[in-house]
Amino acid sequence: MSMTIPNTSNYADPAPLKDGVLEHEWHPACSAAELQQKPLSVIVLGERVAVYRTSRGVHALRDLCVHRGAMLSKGWVENDRDLVCPYHGWKYDADGKCVCIPAQGKDDRIPPRARAVKYQAREKYGIVWVCIGEPAAELPDFAEFETAEYRPLVCGPYRVNAAGTRVIENFTDFAHLMYVHGGLLGHPDYAELPDFEVYREEGRVYTGDVPIFQPVAHSGSEHAEGTTYVYVKEVFRPLAARLSKRDAATGQTLWIMLTVLPVSEKECLVYMPVSRNYAFDVDDQSFIDFQDTVFEQDKWIIETQKPELLPLDLQAELNHKADKLSVAYRKWIAGMGMRTCMA
Numbered sequence: 001m002s003m004t005i006p007n008t009s010n011y012a013d014p015a016p017l018k019d020g021v022l023e024h025e026w027h028p029a030c031s032a033a034e035l036q037q038k039p040l041s042v043i044v045l046g047e048r049v050a051v052y053r054t055s056r057g058v059h060a061l062r063d064l065c066v067h068r069g070a071m072l073s074k075g076w077v078e079n080d081r082d083l084v085c086p087y088h089g090w091k092y093d094a095d096g097k098c099v100c101i102p103a104q105g106k107d108d109r110i111p112p113r114a115r116a117v118k119y120q121a122r123e124k125y126g127i128v129w130v131c132i133g134e135p136a137a138e139l140p141d142f143a144e145f146e147t148a149e150y151r152p153l154v155c156g157p158y159r160v161n162a163a164g165t166r167v168i169e170n171f172t173d174f175a176h177l178m179y180v181h182g183g184l185l186g187h188p189d190y191a192e193l194p195d196f197e198v199y200r201e202e203g204r205v206y207t208g209d210v211p212i213f214q215p216v217a218h219s220g221s222e223h224a225e226g227t228t229y230v231y232v233k234e235v236f237r238p239l240a241a242r243l244s245k246r247d248a249a250t251g252q253t254l255w256i257m258l259t260v261l262p263v264s265e266k267e268c269l270v271y272m273p274v275s276r277n278y279a280f281d282v283d284d285q286s287f288i289d290f291q292d293t294v295f296e297q298d299k300w301i302i303e304t305q306k307p308e309l310l311p312l313d314l315q316a317e318l319n320h321k322a323d324k325l326s327v328a329y330r331k332w333i334a335g336m337g338m339r340t341c342m343a
Ligand code: FES
Pocket: 065, 066, 067, 068, 069, 070, 085, 086, 087, 088, 089, 090
């Protein structure tokens, strides 16, 4: 009787998606609240990463035990220090060094190659951030999330079957508010956009003030009443952006940071730290529910867009003056040489 020889290549993880830019970015791995005692496994650019917490902070290792390839994230943290592989109990310190092999005597030497790959990890804005390369920049600045005058919360994660750059571009867009979010963030009867400025500086592209009228939504009305909100949008990393939305009359402002974890070329998870300087007495959950609804509407469009990778050739699609920020974003990332876009 012949024996079938298993083909182990089927078991390998997909090759990590290094595109020369994104591996050097900080990506949101999970929400800080989600990461408690138990380690978590996340996929960053096709690479499985184990994230875990000790009293010294958050840590990240490649989610692969060098001994027999078990997932370290399925193990546990011992003595508030070491990550233990669940298969044969090898223990790794926060630098990825194996510090204990239970099957050998105490005096036996631990082979120097017994190491897991260590990645940088940080906790900020209610998010655990991971970089699987050499960080090209500091973590994004979001002061409104950290000061007592504001009320922070984290929305998401939202799973999107699309390229992260398509999600960022959607976030830079104004003209869809009246359509995709019609009745919620705008109305087709008030779709005309004012002229607005776009600025480019080292490390960011952003708009001047963009006032948008949002009529009160009730059926049969002439939409005479409503509120003018002043938006400012900014992209500051290839996969991170923010906006502020200020009620022109009262100064009440909502800040949203949108940050994307690229799982693969055409799959991502979106985390949104949000902050506000009003309605502190309103239940946070109702803000989260609202953002969930808004994002669901965006996702529905983004997942259908073609081509799936963002086209960087400015002739490839039709740019309108309302797309100024999107064009600036495309030009900016084209200059970075990101390979996960259409040339
Ligand atoms: Fe991890 Fe053996 S596979 S200890």
